Amino acid sequence: MSRFWSPIVSKLVPYTPGEQPKDRSFIKLNTNEHPYGPSPIALGAIRAATEDSLRLYPDPSAGALRATIGASFGLGVDHVFAGNGSDEILAHAFHGFFSGKDKLLFPDITYSFYKTYCELYGISHRSVPLDDDFRIDPASLGGPCGGIVLANPNAPTGIALDLAAVRSVLEQNPDVVVLVDEAYVDFGAESAARLVPEFDNLLVVQTFSKSRGLAGLRVGFALGQPHLIEGLQRIKDSFNSYPLDRLALAGAEASWQDTAWFEETRRLVITERHRMAEGLRSLGFNVLPSAANFLFVSHETRAARDLLTGLRDEGILVRHFNKDRIDNWLRISIGTEEEGEALLKVMAGLVAG
Numbered sequence: 001m002s003r004f005w006s007p008i009v010s011k012l013v014p015y016t017p018g019e020q021p022k023d024r025s026f027i028k029l030n031t032n033e034h035p036y037g038p039s040p041i042a043l044g045a046i047r048a049a050t051e052d053s054l055r056l057y058p059d060p061s062a063g064a065l066r067a068t069i070g071a072s073f074g075l076g077v078d079h080v081f082a083g084n085g086s087d088e089i090l091a092h093a094f095h096g097f098f099s100g101k102d103k104l105l106f107p108d109i110t111y112s113f114y115k116t117y118c119e120l121y122g123i124s125h126r127s128v129p130l131d132d133d134f135r136i137d138p139a140s141l142g143g144p145c146g147g148i149v150l151a152n153p154n155a156p157t158g159i160a161l162d163l164a165a166v167r168s169v170l171e172q173n174p175d176v177v178v179l180v181d182e183a184y185v186d187f188g189a190e191s192a193a194r195l196v197p198e199f200d201n202l203l204v205v206q207t208f209s210k211s212r213g214l215a216g217l218r219v220g221f222a223l224g225q226p227h228l229i230e231g232l233q234r235i236k237d238s239f240n241s242y243p244l245d246r247l248a249l250a251g252a253e254a255s256w257q258d259t260a261w262f263e264e265t266r267r268l269v270i271t272e273r274h275r276m277a278e279g280l281r282s283l284g285f286n287v288l289p290s291a292a293n294f295l296f297v298s299h300e301t302r303a304a305r306d307l308l309t310g311l312r313d314e315g316i317l318v319r320h321f322n323k324d325r326i327d328n329w330l331r332i333s334i335g336t337e338e339e340g341e342a343l344l345k346v347m348a349g350l351v352a353g
């Protein structure tokens, strides 16, 4: 605390990212990274860009990447915004579309960065409770408000809404921006991207961090009608925020083109998710139905915190959130089959012990 801090900084509760350990090696199932990593073709493109072009500035508009992404959704380049990870895009969207208005609505259990951005930008907000099964009731997201934010699939529950439910949220709220954060959509949910031409208040945000295995490159994108994309671009250009660098542009573009790698590795993750869900259920866990690359689980008799520590002692990291209602739950990222086996083995010992 310093007497020079503004009231906003004094009250800020920064987002706590998942642990990235440096001291020893862990089986890391705590931050939803992709076990198989990026496409080898994308790595080749990054290497080539390193050798050929770092002397030159990147294209500040990320035009080629935006056009490539847009085309695959049947949208033009003016419908696509590219940012340094979806976190940056969320920051710009909160700043640009939600500040200075009525209360922003989002579920009470969701990605905790939303609350942090509200505090940072002075956005008033109201959290809408999930139902007893941790589901979002689309009818609860509406009424007078300054905007809606919806993670689909939701995090950390992994539960997805279908497209009809997302559509109903859009229809209920035509006068505010509805942001659908689709960080995990490729692992089993329906994207709202196809609704973009129909709704001028829809912003869909996706990332290369999860299903494309490029969390370290920091690339995300948003899809929306041109007036929303221009709004984001105005903020980005007015901010000390950087265009995507040449390595990010080259890697993301090549990764997007390598659909074979994308399909194959996401299939492996989905198969492993089913296997893990079954394995954990047979050990007495309640496992929420996940459409993401993680499972949200709670044990009948063992406390989540004890399991968290027990796993850590055996070199396995998973995620726990100190939050009402989910204090006895753990979020487990899907890794390789070998990593999953190691986790199940340690869990079996912990729940038996």
Ligand code: PMP
Binding pocket: 084, 085, 086, 087, 088, 111, 151, 155, 181, 183, 206, 207, 208, 209, 215, 219, 220
């Ligand atoms: N949205 C959700 C729901 C997330 O879980 C994450 C990852 N922590 C992000 C957005 C941000 O991802 P990135 O900035 O790596 O694109």
